[in-house]
Amino acid sequence: MSETWIILGATSSMARAFARKLADDGARLVLAGRDMDDMKRTAADCRAKGSPVAEVVRFDARQPETFGAVIRRAEREDGTINAAVFVGSMPDQSAIDADPSLVDGVITDSFAGPARFLQMLAPIMEARGSGTVVGVGSVAGDRGRIGNYVYGAAKAGFHTYLSGLRNRLTRAGGHVVTVKPGFVDTAMTWGLEGMFLVATPEKVADDILKAVAKRKNVIYTPFFWRWIMLIIRSVPEFIFKKLSV
């Protein structure tokens, strides 16, 4: 594969697993995130696995001035530029309830920042006439629930944004895959109560790669979350509002 992938939020374990699988296929990588030391390690690992290029660039969803450098680095590579967005943040809903100012950060990390970044990238993908965007949303975005509705709302916004971006890039030869993971075995979920059917980051990365190859539009990973969420979405609101699922 002689394609270039921008990985936003490269320090998450899902992103790490995805980047390593791309590296196995020889992809060029631009790893973007905040923890430079951690990303340097992942970059070295990807080079050892077969990436001809694996570089790190600082990116902070809350600092739009960091966005340009990421895009410029990717632009230096010829051919198709793809982007996978793994950024997002999920403070406890109770913390947000206690401090409403946290809402802004969640929405910036999970929706506004990535959307602004992709708006900057879209014209380049259009000009090159190719490229795939992988946007990692969440099953939490399918319905607002008492446990994490601010995070869910941000992800729902991101889903809708991705749907529109797909509509736009499709006409220029590009593509957008919306990924909705269920519970994934990461530092975020480690030791949390009430986890079930937890998937490994490697499994999620495999599912994403398959979806990219088949140009799927919206995937749930693991697949059965599609059916779980179908049920959850079909509960009438007058009942749902009394549930705590």
Added chain:
Amino acid sequence: MRWKKTEYWGWGRALRARGEVARPERASALTTLSAESPAPAIGNLRSYGDAALNDGGRAIDMTRMDRVIGFDPETGIVEVESGVNIGDLGISFAARGWIPPVMPGTGFATIGGCIANDVHGKNHHVVGSFGQHVEEITLLQNGRRKTVSPQRNADLFRATVGGLGQTGLIASAKIRMMPCKGDMMVLTERRIDGWDEFIAALDSARSEYTVGWIDATARGAALGRGILEEGEITSGISPSGGRAREVPFNAPNWALSAPVVRAFNAAYFRRVPAGGRTTVKPITAPFFPLDKIHNWNRLYGKRGFHQFQCVVPIDQSDQLRRMLERIANSGLASPLAVLKRMGNGRAGYMSFPMEGYTLAVDFPNRAAAVLLIAELEQMTADAGGRIYFAKDALAGPDNMREMYPEHDKWLRAVQKADPDGKLATDLVRRLKLRETS
């Protein structure tokens, strides 16, 4: 960092621990953990007994610290986080002409575990133990980084290699890889009809990789019969892409009963034609014969099993023969028994290897087997040999000082490195290794 309340167990599944486990994904998180709540590091839990257990306490799961963080193609020195699996390292570098010089019997062992147990492979008589190929180790001691190598902090290095994780968290290490011709192995197998022939064959074997599979259920004239495997690495294209396949497996309780094991062993022996045979296989097959059967430890059912492994000096092969006789006559042994000649290569104060013969036998976890293993332990001590901490679940503290004569040097370094005993494990407590005698 969140702690997860969980139960975990050694590979033999006979010993278990309950406690809180943290699983850092980044170096920064690991450093914080080491500063705020030092606890023993655990990896893929391939030690059979309690070397990686801390019942009632905390442990730090290193399996997400699993990246190659540097490689120099000029020297072949690779730097890895300690949660990297040795098998993964082998697979990803073999195709490019490099291989870890020492690989234990399972590819699922982490680099941290390979160091902390100073593991050996089927080529121990040629290249020595794992620790002899470690250039440098980065330890975390209460949040502070400390670099140790055979040159720098040599005492602490020797206490760390084979040191059961007691000198600090092994965060990363530099390993000197070995150039290799490819990722295939030419494997020659031949039948050995009895004990004396086996010892003679091991003594005269000249191959890089040599190991004996022994039928520990054969008695009388057939005592010590088995198969000698000799291998050399070669070039070629690996048909499965070099990746191990995983097969889920569940077996009923009678699966490893005496008649089944005897029948299996007899069939396994005859699997190799009387005239021997030579085959070419991907290196993962002979290195890690059981890894393709994921969770094969479940074959032993809920009660689990024990592995006994000892090494005795060269001139004590008769004592080893007597031990094998006891095992064969007990009717307790399982299919997996291994006999190998070791060289004298070892890198740490508490390393297992010594020049001699090593025997490893599995037993289902039953009262009779526990008694037999105690007897075998004593026979090992009488022969001036030692038992392997990575396998042991049953030994008592009495023979340990004698088996590990450099224990006092290790203990001095450990008491300095971890004075409060925060890194002590169930094994260290059981064998009273941290107590001054």
